[in-house]
Amino acid sequence: MKKAAIIGGGASGLLCAIFCAKENIDVDIFEQNSKCAKKILVSGNGRCNITNTNLTYHDYFSQNPLFVEFALKEFGFVKFEKFCHSIGLLLDIKDDGRVYPLSNEAKSVASLLINYAKNLGVTFHTDTKITDIKKLLYEHDAVVVATGSEAASHLGGNSDGVEFAKAFGHNIIPTYPSLVQLHLDSKIVKKMSGAKASGEVTLLINSKKELTCKGDILFTDYGASGFAILDISQGASVALMEHSHVSISVNLLPAFTAQKLSSHISTLAQNMPHFSILDILAGLVPLKIAQAILEDLDILASTCNNEINMKLAKKIANQLLNWRFEVSDTHGFRHAEVAGGGVDTTEINPKTFESLKQKNLYFCGEVLDVVGKRGGYNFAFAWASGYLAAKDITKV
Numbered sequence: 001m002k003k004a005a006i007i008g009g010g011a012s013g014l015l016c017a018i019f020c021a022k023e024n025i026d027v028d029i030f031e032q033n034s035k036c037a038k039k040i041l042v043s044g045n046g047r048c049n050i051t052n053t054n055l056t057y058h059d060y061f062s063q064n065p066l067f068v069e070f071a072l073k074e075f076g077f078v079k080f081e082k083f084c085h086s087i088g089l090l091l092d093i094k095d096d097g098r099v100y101p102l103s104n105e106a107k108s109v110a111s112l113l114i115n116y117a118k119n120l121g122v123t124f125h126t127d128t129k130i131t132d133i134k135k136l137l138y139e140h141d142a143v144v145v146a147t148g149s150e151a152a153s154h155l156g157g158n159s160d161g162v163e164f165a166k167a168f169g170h171n172i173i174p175t176y177p178s179l180v181q182l183h184l185d186s187k188i189v190k191k192m193s194g195a196k197a198s199g200e201v202t203l204l205i206n207s208k209k210e211l212t213c214k215g216d217i218l219f220t221d222y223g224a225s226g227f228a229i230l231d232i233s234q235g236a237s238v239a240l241m242e243h244s245h246v247s248i249s250v251n252l253l254p255a256f257t258a259q260k261l262s263s264h265i266s267t268l269a270q271n272m273p274h275f276s277i278l279d280i281l282a283g284l285v286p287l288k289i290a291q292a293i294l295e296d297l298d299i300l301a302s303t304c305n306n307e308i309n310m311k312l313a314k315k316i317a318n319q320l321l322n323w324r325f326e327v328s329d330t331h332g333f334r335h336a337e338v339a340g341g342g343v344d345t346t347e348i349n350p351k352t353f354e355s356l357k358q359k360n361l362y363f364c365g366e367v368l369d370v371v372g373k374r375g376g377y378n379f380a381f382a383w384a385s386g387y388l389a390a391k392d393i394t395k396v
């Protein structure tokens with residue numbers, strides 16, 4: 001009986017173990033944590049955005065962008081859904097293509113995968129950190145490195161996979177945190193800590209507009225978080241790594257034009273003589289943000305009525321629609337959902353995920369230089385790569 005060792009009991013490792021064991025391979029999973037699938041358990045705020053119905057290589061970042069194409073076609077949404085149904089994991093497909101378990105609980109995804117693997121006879125070695133991959137390769141017919149990335153170290157994130165790859169002469173694309181909060185170089189931001197708005201964030205690299213994303217913006221002690229920030233963080237993180245100048249423009253009221261907003265402010269000031277400028281802004285954005293905008297513009301919160309002329313209204317409107325912040329850093333790997341960079345995919349067979357440098361050695365999931373957008377794309381690649389590695393290991 002053929003023996004396979006899988007290092008890492010996360011998304012890609014579990015899928016690979018299942019498809020190996022289904023074909024009667026003797027599978028050992030080695031997991032450093034006391035339990036498997038820690039990232040699955042916390043994913044999607046405990047709901048697990050398990051995949052997406054629209055998977056294309058455009059949804060991924062890599063130095064080798066077309067690398068993911070074969071895997072996404074070979075184990076795309078339809079095949080994945082069929083597999084999920086076969087183990088009783090029913091799915092809830094949202095209008096925008098995001099897919100969640102019907103239970104709406106990440107727990108059900110983790111436990112069904114782990115228990116199904118156990119039913120198939122997979123042997124789990126938890127609390128077992130692999131350090132000597134060459135020994136493992138000597139003892140097994142195939143070894144799969146499914147160790148993930150450095151993101152979220154409290155859940156098991158580390159660079160072990162990259163170190164294993166280096167031991168076989170693989171090239172490594174520099175790693176960086178992605179889907180991560182940003183540090184803003186601004187004293188005023190701290191004063192807005194805890195305030196949340198729904199708006200738009202534009203990423204500027206060397207003062208050039210790169211990308212605009214809509215969604216929540218949450219101000220924090222160190223900078224900003226929220227979906228709009230996470231969605232631009234990939235570009236910001238790469239640019240910071242390359243020492244480019246990175247800034248963001250925050251539009252807190254995308255439904256307004258500058259003209260509409262300034263006339264709203266000045267009209268309200270004229271019609272409501274007892275309203276201060278702070279009262280007027282508090283009707284538009286959270287109070288902490290309103291206070292911070294006025295402080296940033298050096299405008300007294302008590303300014304009212306005739307003092308609020310069109311020039312002042314325009315100045316405030318412009319700040320509400322285009323508030324610039326310098327980005328000094330990301331919040332780091334510890335807080336990132338994923339990491340970009342990793343094992344250079346030009347040295348990996350895109351159809352089998354076998355190393356082109358070492359026979360019977362496979363790499364799948366986030367350890368590779370492949371990182372997806374938010375929306376289920378990272379799991380989609382983990383499932384697809386784990387499946388294809390298993391398909392190759394089990395071929396007769």
Ligand SMILES: Cc1cc2nc3c(=O)[nH]c(=O)nc-3n(C[C@H](O)[C@H](O)[C@H](O)COP(=O)(O)OP(=O)(O)OC[C@H]3O[C@@H](n4cnc5c(N)ncnc54)[C@H](O)[C@@H]3O)c2cc1C
Nearest residue numbers: 008010011012032043044049130148156365366376378379
């Ligand atoms: C907070 C959070 C939320 C997320 N939400 C989503 C989401 O909703 N949708 C989505 O698509 N993606 C999401 N992701 C990303 C997703 O979790 C990862 O892309 C995915 O888990 C990667 O799978 P993987 O198998 O490559 O690695 P992992 O799932 O990270 O598994 C790797 C495993 O290897 C183990 N390991 C590492 N080194 C060793 C060693 N030397 N010996 C033994 N074991 C080792 C680790 O402990 C870990 O269990 C989220 C991530 C985080 C952190």
